[in-house]
Amino acid sequence: ETGVTQTPRHLVMGMTNKKSLKCEQHLGHNAMYWYKQSAKKPLELMFVYSLEERVENNSVPSRFSPECPNSSHLFLHLHTLQPEDSALYLCASSPEGAGQQETQYFGPGTRLLVL
Amino acid sequence: EDQVTQSPEALRLQEGESSSLNCSYTVSGLRGLFWYRQDPGKGPEFLFTLYSAGEEKEKERLKATLTKKESFLHITAPKPEDSATYLCAVLGGNDYKLSFGAGTTVTVRA
Numbered sequence: 663e664t665g666v667t668q669t670p671r672h673l674v675m676g677m678t679n680k681k682s683l684k685c686e687q688h689l690g691h692n693a694m695y696w697y698k699q700s701a702k703k704p705l706e707l708m709f710v711y712s713l714e715e716r717v718e719n720n721s722v723p724s725r726f727s728p729e730c731p732n733s734s735h736l737f738l739h740l741h742t743l744q745p746e747d748s749a750l751y752l753c754a755s756s757p758e759g760a761g762q763q764e765t766q767y768f769g770p771g772t773r774l775l776v777l
Numbered sequence: 778e779d780q781v782t783q784s785p786e787a788l789r790l791q792e793g794e795s796s797s798l799n800c801s802y803t804v805s806g807l808r809g810l811f812w813y814r815q816d817p818g819k820g821p822e823f824l825f826t827l828y829s830a831g832e833e834k835e836k837e838r839l840k841a842t843l844t845k846k847e848s849f850l851h852i853t854a855p856k857p858e859d860s861a862t863y864l865c866a867v868l869g870g871n872d873y874k875l876s877f878g879a880g881t882t883v884t885v886r887a
Binding site for chain 2: 666668702703704705707710712717718750752754764765766767768769770771773
């Protein structure tokens with residue numbers, strides 16, 4: 663595997679379910695990000711981890727809970743979501759750490775549908 | 778707060794018909810402007826980073842330019858495979874957050 667991978671690619675869940683999204687980067691990067699992409703809207707930054715420490719929680723509801731066990735893996739735990747949370751969830755990584763003049767590389771995303 | 782506006786929202790081109798996409802931005806101390814391409818159902822794919830006014834970068838039929846207020850993505854003689862949504866993002870000031878525009882969806886007809 664190369665680049666940034668995400669699993670699952672598609673997820674359908676009910677409002678009372680608990681599920682987790684997984685992201686893995688094979689680039690040796692130090693920073694990882696979660697974004698939400700809704701139709702016709704700009705990407706919204708949700709969480710940032712730099713060297714495994716969270717540096718941003720962008721006013722995201724507590725029903726979204728991130729976890730970064732090491733610099734290569736990032737999880738997004740989902741609990742009692744709402745239908746408006748349906749979106750494409752994107753993971754990204756960057757080389758040196760959040761805030762540098764550097765490029766973020768994105769995974770393919772998880773398409774989430776909340777019923 | 779950084780702001781990014783992309784225009785037009787959608788662009789339909791005939792194969793070979795060159796055109797330009799606009800990204801206007803307001804940022805306190807630009808540290809980088811990024812262009813990405815996104816195909817339906819996929820994550821954004823990195824194209825270019827521009828750091829200072831006057832800078833230009835090229836890749837195949839794409840050329841990105843930067844001024845102090847806006848960036849253009851020029852598509853020369855496009856092909857159907859250039860059909861995608863093109864995203865612009867800026868990194869400014871002391872922030873570590875990329876601010877994205879809503880994108881321009883380009884459709885190239887054969």
